[in-house]
């Protein structure tokens with residue numbers, strides 16, 4: 356492989372639509388596809404919370420060129436794993452154990468501060484000699500984005516450090532809500548072009564060589580903006596700790612009864628004693644020929660869709676997984692509160708405090 360390989364970071368708060376955007380950017384059918392125009396394939400690295408990874412099952416158009424970094428957040432504990440993964444990829448391609456690739460896209464967890472990831476890409480010696488940081492695309496939730504910018508320091512950090520901002524879910528959000536969000540984002544990061552996920556003509560070009568480069572050059576000044584806004588380095592430490600977040604992973608081999616699940620998830624989403632940030636799962640419902648993808652963001656449940664890649668004939672049914680990300684205050688109560696979601700499931704609870712260890 357010749358020249359340094361560009362690396363794009365895709366960031367955005369929990370459930371904002373990172374994987375959905377990635378699927379669009381990688382889709383061969385989309386106008387001006389990065390994948391089809393690339394000299395060699397793109398490799399995707401997905402980092403996610405929870406004891407069992409799910410996102411890799413939802414990224415399409417990439418075959419086996421996907422690497423999963425599990426059980427921790429890339430901006431703290433998994434940073435070493437990221438360096439290792441990028442090193443392994445480079446060496447595998449160099450020694451022709453895998454085809455050469457033209458770009459790496461890293462999808463971070465929704466609670467990741469992009470700053471340490473960008474820093475690692477730019478200054479870790481092995482990486483910076485072989486890879487070129489090529490910008491950060493941050494996805495902002497068109498429905499929940501304004502609230503997240505008010506309440507979540509890491510959501511502000513993700514917006515401030517973006518070279519391009521993509522506002523998702525504009526089909527679900529009111530026009531005024533989207534307009535207000537655009538203004539907030541412009542105030543936070545005036546230099547970043549904004550795209551609407553639904554109809555943006557330039558969107559498919561975001562992974563094209565150099566398309567974010569002007570933004571990359573502006574990174575230093577945006578760091579300054581962030582310092583001014585949040586009170587400098589002490590505040591910068593905040594998002595990486597994730598101390599107030601817990602992740603509960605449920606796994607069950609038993610077929611799931613759809614009506615009982617819908618009743619239980621509706622009750623959980625309505626429970627004011629639990630501050631849910633994100634629910635995602637791959638469930639095998641009784642009698643279905645495919646597994647179903649389950650998504651909720653804050654208290655909003657999205658339509659459950661069959662996963663084409665997970666058909667009953669090809670995969671033995673039963674390995675249902677549900678990941679719940681919530682504020683730690685509800686932690687001790689959670690096993691009781693989730694018992695009806697997947698009766699008899701194995702539970703694994705991890706705390707954001709431990710992601711940094």
Ligand SMILES: Nc1nc2c(ncn2[C@@H]2O[C@H](COP(=O)(O)OP(=O)(O)OP(=O)(O)O)[C@@H](O)[C@H]2O)c(=O)[nH]1
Nearest residue numbers: 368369370371372373374375465523524552650657
């Ligand atoms: N209607 C609509 N739904 C969307 C849009 N973007 C994402 N979604 C839905 O929002 C849910 C979460 O989307 P994902 O792409 O999984 O979000 P994510 O940011 O990758 O999630 P995490 O990795 O858990 O942080 C899914 O149900 C998506 O189908 C959009 O533009 N419109």
